[in-house]
Structure formats: C-alpha cells, structure tokens
Amino acid sequence: MFFFRVLAAALLAQTTLALTPAAHTASGLPVFLAPSGSRVQPSGRNMEVFAPNGTLIHTFENVIPNNLKTKRQPTLARRQDLSSTEAYAQFNTTPDNFIQSFNTTFVIPPAPTTFDSQIIFLSANVQVLDADGVPFGNLRAALQYGGSWVQGGPFWTYAIQLELPPSGFLQVTNIGADPTLEAGQRIVNTIVADTEFNQETPGTFWYIASFDNVPDAPTLEVGWEAPPQIAALQLEEEGVSQASDYPAGSFVFEQINLNLTSGAPTISWTTSVDPTTDVQVKVDVDGSQNAQVSIVFPSA
Numbered sequence: 245m246f247f248f249r250v251l252a253a254a255l256l257a258q259t260t261l262a263l264t265p266a267a268h269t270a271s272g273l274p275v276f277l278a279p280s281g282s283r284v285q286p287s288g289r290n291m292e293v294f295a296p297n298g299t300l301i302h303t304f305e306n307v308i309p310n311n312l313k314t315k316r317q318p319t320l321a322r323r324q325d326l327s328s329t330e331a332y333a334q335f336n337t338t339p340d341n342f343i344q345s346f347n348t349t350f351v352i353p354p355a356p357t358t359f360d361s362q363i364i365f366l367s368a369n370v371q372v373l374d375a376d377g378v379p380f381g382n383l384r385a386a387l388q389y390g391g392s393w394v395q396g397g398p399f400w401t402y403a404i405q406l407e408l409p410p411s412g413f414l415q416v417t418n419i420g421a422d423p424t425l426e427a428g429q430r431i432v433n434t435i436v437a438d439t440e441f442n443q444e445t446p447g448t449f450w451y452i453a454s455f456d457n458v459p460d461a462p463t464l465e466v467g468w469e470a471p472p473q474i475a476a477l478q479l480e481e482e483g484v485s486q487a488s489d490y491p492a493g494s495f496v497f498e499q500i501n502l503n504l505t506s507g508a509p510t511i512s513w514t515t516s517v518d519p520t521t522d523v524q525v526k527v528d529v530d531g532s533q534n535a536q537v538s539i540v541f542p543s544a
C-alpha cells in the first residue's frame with residue numbers, strides 16, 4: 245500500500261509539473277513565464293518547455309494538431325485566424341528548404357499621446373500551419389506598448405513570446421532585466437534557424453527569436469516537426485479607441501531580410517488590414533532582401 249502511495253505521489257508530481265499562469269489575456273488565455281534561453285520542443289501532441297538548465301518546467305498538452313503533415317506539405321491558402329493588420333509571405337517550405345533567417349530593424353516611435361489602457365504589439369514572427377492552413381504556433385519578437393498581462397505600462401517594452409492558439413502564451417523573461425525601450429532607439433529583431441540543433445535532432449526545425457542589439461533582452465528557442473510556412477510583420481492591438489492611442493505617423497519595419505536555406509526566395513508581401521481599425525499597411529520595398537513595410541497609423 246505504502247509503495248503504491250509513493251508511486252502515485254511520484255506520478256502526480258510528474259503530471260503536475262506545470263507552471264502556474266502568470267496572468268491571463270483579456271480574452272482569458274493563460275500566459276506562462278519561463279526564463280530566457282528556455283527551449284520548447286514537440287513531444288507527441290504536446291509542446292514541452294525546458295528551462296536553460298534542462299529541467300522540464302511546463303507542458304502544453306494537445307497543442308499539436310493531429311493532421312500535421314510532416315513530410316511534404318501541399319501549398320495551402322492560409323486561413324486567417326484572427327483579424328489583424330499585417331504583411332505576410334507564405335512559403336512552400338520543406339524539410340530540405342526552410343526559413344533560415346528572418347530579420348528586420350526598426351526605430352522605436354514616440355509613445356502614443358493618450359493612454360487608455362490600450363495594448364499594442366508590433367512583431368516579426370514565424371508561424372506553423374496545420375494541414376488545413378490554420379496556424380497552431382507563432383514565435384514572435386514583439387515591441388509592446390501598454391501594460392500587458394505580465395509587464396509594461398504607458399511606455400515601450402520588448403516581449404518575446406510563443407503563442408499556441410488557442411491554448412495560451414509562453415513569454416520569456418530575464419530576471420532583473422528591465423524590458424523598457426526608449427523612443428528613437430534602433431532595434432534589431434532576428435528569428436534564426438538553429439543549424440546545430442537542427443542537425444542534432446533531424447526532423448525538428450528549431451528557431452531562436454531575439455533582439456540582437458538589446459542588452460539583457462531574452463531569447464526563446466522553439467522546435468517544430470514541420471517548418472514554419474509563414475513569416476509576418478504584424479500589428480495587434482486591443483483597447484485603442486482614438487487615433488492618439490496609436491503612435492503618430494508610421495511604424496517602419498526596415499531592412500527586412502528573409503532567406504530560406506536555399507538562398508533568397510522571390511516573394512511578394514501580402515497585406516491584410518483589420519477592417520475595424522483605420523490602420524493601413526504599405527509595402528514600401530517588396531521582396532525578400534532589404535524590404536520595407538510600413539504600418540501607417542491614422543492621423544489624430
């Protein structure tokens with residue numbers, strides 16, 4: 245009897261190996277925090293979060309779709325999940341030709357002149373799609389304005405996140421680091437394939453998101469059994485009620501460079517605007533090399 249109790253306790257300890265949500269989004273999705281340098285990897289239909297010291301700290305259960313095709317993916321029209329304002333490119337990536345790196349730089353704009361508890365995310369991200377073209381994972385390096393579930397206020401901060409729709413978010417933090425960014429600062433944003441790890445674990449495609457030139461900014465590494473098919477430059481917002489809740493003018497993603505493992509692809513950015521906002525997206529320079537995309541905010 246005692247033995248079984250010990251065994252049950254051990255099993256229980258294993259299954260309760262989970263982080264407590266640090267917060268919830270406005271729509272009620274949990275947000276978990278992990279230390280910078282954490283790795284998230286697939287295991288069956290789960291995504292497991294390992295701290296930099298190798299300890300499994302959290303499991304997102306059943307977040308990988310059943311219908312994931314890991315071999316050769318047909319070209320699919322992407323299905324829009326949420327209404328958002330973005331420029332995106334879709335690739336028929338394969339295990340032999342996947343996104344090698346996706347970089348951009350931008351200058352932090354002045355803060356909006358009014359703060360109504362709105363939250364704004366401006367991100368470069370890569371997304372994995374299921375066999376129906378629905379995204380089930382989004383790794384992003386984001387600039388945040390406003391107070392989130394875990395940080396911020398009426399100022400700019402950085403946020404590196406993995407979104408696992410519809411299960412929630414993982415955000416990485418560096419203990420003691422101040423995520424605040426200043427207007428006028430130029431930020432380098434990179435999402436790069438981890439070549440070494442890809443070779444060590446064939447069939448898993450690893451990506452590291454970081455802000456290269458920001459001291460103390462965290463990094464997050466995520467592996468998927470299918471290479472991401474979407475690269476996007478995106479604006480998401482919640483709670484904006486007037487033009488002055490946005491920064492004035494435009495936010496410009498500059499020096500956008502995206503290479504596949506085979507080199508620079510010929511691409512054209514597709515834009516999509518959230519019809520409930522007055523924000524526009526402009527592709528100033530198209531293509532995969534030194535491209536430029538502007539998010540144009542309504543004038544106050």
Ligand SMILES: *[C@@H]1O[C@H](CO)[C@@H](O)[C@H](O)[C@H]1NC(C)=O
Nearest residue numbers: 278279295296297298299301
């Ligand atoms: C490993 O890192 C996790 C997360 O930071 C921490 O909770 C745990 O105590 C660490 N374990 C060891 C053995 O250092």
Ligand SMILES: *[C@@H]1O[C@H](CO)[C@@H](O)[C@H](O)[C@H]1NC(C)=O
Nearest residue numbers: 345346347434436501502503
């Ligand atoms: C993106 O940035 C990384 C890190 O600086 C660099 O290694 C890579 O070559 C860059 N990729 C492109 C396409 O410019």
Ligand SMILES: *[C@@H]1O[C@H](CO)[C@@H](O)[C@H](O)[C@H]1NC(C)=O
Nearest residue numbers: 345502503504506507508509
């Ligand atoms: C991206 O691909 C282009 C064309 O194949 C190549 O000239 C360039 O050096 C590549 N950039 C990186 C950073 O690998």
